[in-house]
Amino acid sequence: MTQNQTHDPSGLSQEQAKVELLQLQAQLIAADQAYHQDDTPILSDADYDAAKRRYQALVTAFPRLQEIATQLDTVGAPVGSGFGKIQHVVPMLSLGNAFDDGDVADFDRSIRSYLGLDANQPLAYTAEPKIDGLSLSLRYEKGVLIQAATRGDGATGENVTANARTIADIPQQLQGAPEVLEVRGEVYMSHEDFAALNARYMERGGKTFANPRNAAAxxxxxxxxxxxxxxxxxxxxxSWGDLSAPLGNTQSEAIERLHELGFQTNPLTQSCASVAEMIAHYRHIEAQRATLGYDIDGVVYKVDALALQARLGFRSTTPRWAIAHKFPAELAWTHLEAIDIQVGRTGALSPVARLTPVTVGGVVVSNATLHNEDYIRGRDNKGEEIRDGKDIRVGDWVQIYRAGDVIPKVADVDLTKRTGEDVPFDFPETCPECGSPAVREEGDAVRRCTGGIICPAQAIEKLKHFVSRKAFDIEGLGAKQLEMFYGDPDLPIRTPVDIYTLEERDAGQLAKLKNRSGWGDQSAANLFAAITEKRNIALGRMIFALGIRHVGEVAAKDLALHFGSWDELAKALDLARPAALAHRSADMAEDQERAEANREGRRAKIKETREAVLSRLELHLAAREAWEDLVGIDGIGATVGLSLSDALANAQERAVFDDLVGHLNISAPAAPTQESPVAGLTVVFTGKLEKMTRDEAKARAEALGAKVSGSVSKKTDILVAGPGAGSKEKKAQDLGIRILDEDGWLAEIAPK
Known part of the structure; x- marks a missing residue:
């Protein structure tokens, strides 16, 4: 396995990327609970953030994965209960990742594309070591340190002001600083100090730390x-957050200003005028890594001009103008003790390797992803060999690959250590949780349990998702409590509706259960109050909380913005159902024709087109229009549309959804905060825009409250047509839709 194959998401198929994303998702959720609820971290902060960056890189490489990415907009993790909370005025975000020189070049190209710069125009960057420590934000007002906060989840951090005041590198007062200055950086421990600290603890018979980062955190x-x-x-x-006055015009000037104010800044930070200079400095830092005296795990590149940083802006959890170029992964050999099958929220059967614990890259690894049954057999989803065709068996000696950005994987198998008694692994064809058939659909790399809500694993995972932080976020009702309630014979919670009937059904049951479950009168009252509070919910969060396959947080928000209410969404899906079934029939016809052509050894030529299938079905016009409107929503598409349609057509799930809605007060998406002539209008961009990039145009339109669609329909209000506009402009003309050129659009949205 090469570094590129492991690190570069484009080396994966769509299905392989999907499986890896779901594995990462499960790991991120488990890490949150372990660190903040159980106080027994299974990942360091740096590793947690790196896994999140890999997660986001997969979604960037495979946009359709955004529809199932429930952890896409999370940063870090929620704050612990032992500290006060501090809201960050400016969010503390994570970084996107680069894993090889090609990724760095891609980053530069994406920046130039967004800004409309060609390859010959100058564009400066800074390059600095990425410290492996704990992120900290320091707020100074009138030169006095008034508070310090960890990153937390990016929006809210822990108040560690008293602790930060004990660090010698952090000035208590500043001379000549802006009236408000929020300085951001990394708390770390040097190798020498770490060794001395562990030596003192060993002398006292105390517990030692695993690595400097853990010790610092x-x-x-x-x-x-x-x-x-x-x-x-x-x-x-x-870096910096909230400012009352700029520190300079460039990143370099601002960092120099921080140094002049008395802060330690990294002496290896350097300005670079090209990708070649960035990579050269990366190699320079990498060569010194072992002798720096502190841990680093890569190099961070940032666009130098702060005006360009402002123009580039941010994605949901990462800035567009910065990226972390990670150092290569590390490898280790260990024993594969077992292969467990985990059943996820959508029924996916995911194999996990249980390993004899081994330290890889400073972290003790005991589990590794095995992706799917093809991966175990030494094949990719096309049947071609990986790992030279070596399958993976219980009892094997396996090489574990762990980069800073991913969960561990099996890189290789040592066939010389096989005893002859080991046998190939038989992937189950029935669900290990409920015994229902586990079916692998044509073209899908994942086998899925067909049990639906009768499968305890799916039901419990759906409930955990329902109460998760990005969904209903019901305090006091976490994974452990849900598992207890699910199996309780007297007061069960099997569906989200059961949560909202819990108090009505209680009749003192929680108090009666206190001897074996830890619940008493006060804890029961607190739980009921928390449930009542979350009867009020935003439509986007409610849609996301339902746990419908492929409907992630971003897709849920897009659906909420487009339809405005649950009733309108449900009505549209009911109306579009015949067209959704027709779409699936057309897909099947194309697949069958393609398969037949391939079997005959000819070049695949599709005779049965989608249009022909749809026309034969003679769909009602309203169904066609409803389907086109749904899949035309920017970021939705047919995959999400089919998943939504299937979920609401399932009688059991639909009954749960409808019953749940009756217990809630669902609020529509908020109107834009500023007056806007395009608020609520549906806009389509087509052709080449010359004064802004397509990404900028979409972002500005949505900020003004417009809905951006990818296709023209009767619901389109404005088509913005640049040079080269084709069929969309013709269709808009036929439908009598208002058409603007780019100048007309800019005039339309200009402040009046």
Missing amino acids: GSLRQLDAEITRERPLRFFAY
Whole structure:
């Protein structure tokens, strides 16, 4: 397995990427609980953030994965209960990742494309070591340090002000600073100090730390600041948040200003005028990695001009103008003790390798993803060999591959250590949780349980998703409580509706259960109050919470914005159902024709077109229009449309949805905060835009409250047509839709 195959998402098929994304998703959720609820981290903060970046890289490479990406808009993790909370005025975001030189070149091309710059126009960057520590934000007002906060989930961090004041590298007062200055950087521990700290703990018979990053993070998060004072923590400043006045015109000037104010800044930070210079500096830093005296896991590149940073802006969790170029992965050999099959929320059967624990890259690894049954057999989804065709068997010695951005994988198998008694792994054809048939559909790399809500694993995972932070976020009703309630004979929670009838059905049951479940009168009252509070829910969160396959948080928000109410969405899906079935029939006809052509050894030529199938079905015009409107929503498409249609056509699921809606007060998406002539209108962009990129145009339209669609229909209000506009412009003319050129559009949205 080459580095490129492992690190570059484009080396994966759509289905392989989907399986990896779901594995990462499960790991991120488990890491949140382990770190913030159980106080027993299974991942370091840096590894957690790196797994999130891999997750986002997969979605970037495969846009359709956005529809199932429930963790897409999360950053870091929620704050722990032992500290006060601080809301970040400016969110603390994570970074996108690059894994090889090609990714860096792609990053530069994407920046130039967004800004409309050609390859010959100058564009400067900075390159700096990526410190493997804990992110910290320091707020100064009138030169005085008033608060310090961890990154937390990006929006809210832990108040660690008292602890930060004990770190010698952090000035308590500044001379000549802006009235408001929020300095951001990384708390870390040097190798020398880490070794000395562990030596002291060993002398006392205490527990030692696994690595410097864990030691730094644990030290900063001590509830007793005097313990933090005893720990040799350090701080590098590399960024800023809220400011009352700019620090400079460029990243380089701003970092120099921070150094002049008394902050430690990394001396290896350098300006670069090209991709070649960026990569050369990366190699320079990489060569010094072992002798720096502190841990780094890559190099961060940032667009130097702050005006361009402002123009580039942010995605949901990452800035467009920065990327982390990660160092290569590390490998280790260990014993494969077992292969477990986990059943996910959508019924996917996911194999997981249980390993004899081994340290890889400073982290103890005991589990690894095995993707799917083809991967175990040494084949990709096309039947071609991977790992030279070596299958994976229980009892094998396997090489584990772990980069900073991904969960561990099996890179190779040592066939010389097989005993002859090991046998190929038989992937189950029935669900290990409920015994229902596990079916692998044509073209799908994943086998899925057909049990639906009768499958405990699916039901419980759907419930956990329903109460998760990005969904209903019901305090006091987490994974452990749901597992208890699910199996309780007296007061079960089997569907989301059961949550909202819990108090009515209670009749003192929680109090009666307290001896074996930890519930009493006060905890019951708190839970009921939390449930009542979350009867009020935004439409987008409610749609996301239902856990419909392919409908992630972004897709749910798009649906909410487009339809405005659950009733309108349900009505549209009911109306579009015949067209959805026809679309699937057309897909099947195309697949069959293609398969027949391939079997005959000819070049695949599709005789039965989608249009022919649809025309024979003679769909009602209203069904066609409803389907076209649904799949024309920017970011939705046929995959999400079919999944929504199937979910609402399932009698059991539909009954749950309809019953649930009756228990809720669902709010429509908020109107834009500024007056806008295009608020609520549906806009389609076509042709080449010359004064802004397509991404910029879409972002500005949505910020003004418009709905951006990818196709023209009767519901389209404005078509913005640039040079080269084709069939969309013709259709808009036929439908009598208002057509504007780019100048007309800019005049339309200009402040009046």
